[in-house]
Amino acid sequence: MIVSVFRPSTKLASSFENSIPHRLPYLWYITASILLSAACVNTHAQSNERIAVISGDGAYGVWGAGLCLRLHEVDKNEYKIVVGTSTGSLMAPLVLLNKYKLLKTAYTSVTQKDIFNVNPFKPNGQLKALTVGWRFVFNNSLGETYALRRLINK
Numbered sequence: 001m002i003v004s005v006f007r008p009s010t011k012l013a014s015s016f017e018n019s020i021p022h023r024l025p026y027l028w029y030i031t032a033s034i035l036l037s038a039a040c041v042n043t044h045a046q047s048n049e050r051i052a053v054i055s056g057d058g059a060y061g062v063w064g065a066g067l068c069l070r071l072h073e074v075d076k077n078e079y080k081i082v083v084g085t086s087t088g089s090l091m092a093p094l095v096l097l098n099k100y101k102l103l104k105t106a107y108t109s110v111t112q113k114d115i116f117n118v119n120p121f122k123p124n125g126q127l128k129a130l131t132v133g134w135r136f137v138f139n140n141s142l143g144e145t146y147a148l149r150r151l152i153n154k
Helices: 010-013 020-043 058-076 087-094 100-111 130-137 146-153
Strands: 002-005 052-055 081-084
Touching: 002 020, 052 087, 058 087, 058 100, 081 087, 130 146
Parallel strands: 002 052, 052 081
Antiparallel strands: none
16 A cells, blocks of 8 residues: 655645646646556555655645654554655654654644754745845855754754
8 A cells, every 4th residue: 555645835836826837846746646656556566565655845744744643543554665855754764663753743843943043034934035135145055954953863
């Protein structure tokens, strides 16, 4: 059985509601997930091995974490292989090791201060113009996530 966990960004989709070209990355992602799932189903059709594919989506990663937790509560799923992108790659080891309590804690108690030591975002999600401008000219990124690295190392 294959579990493909993904959530296209509704914020982005609604921003570009009538613009098909901006939706193409999501269409590609969904198509790739379906093809990967189908290929794995054919490969593992006779076994009980399960594979989880978990997407990213930044702060919306909590949705994927909640879905993984619920699937575990209902079916007691154990996965042979777990892969993820972005925040999904942070969830993958916890899902693989059945550390759902830690997964829930991580995704319900982490704040922006736990992620960024130089935060390019305002509380409403917009970019801080002065910080971004300064870092664009003098640095190679808009923010710094050393705080996230420290959190992961804990």
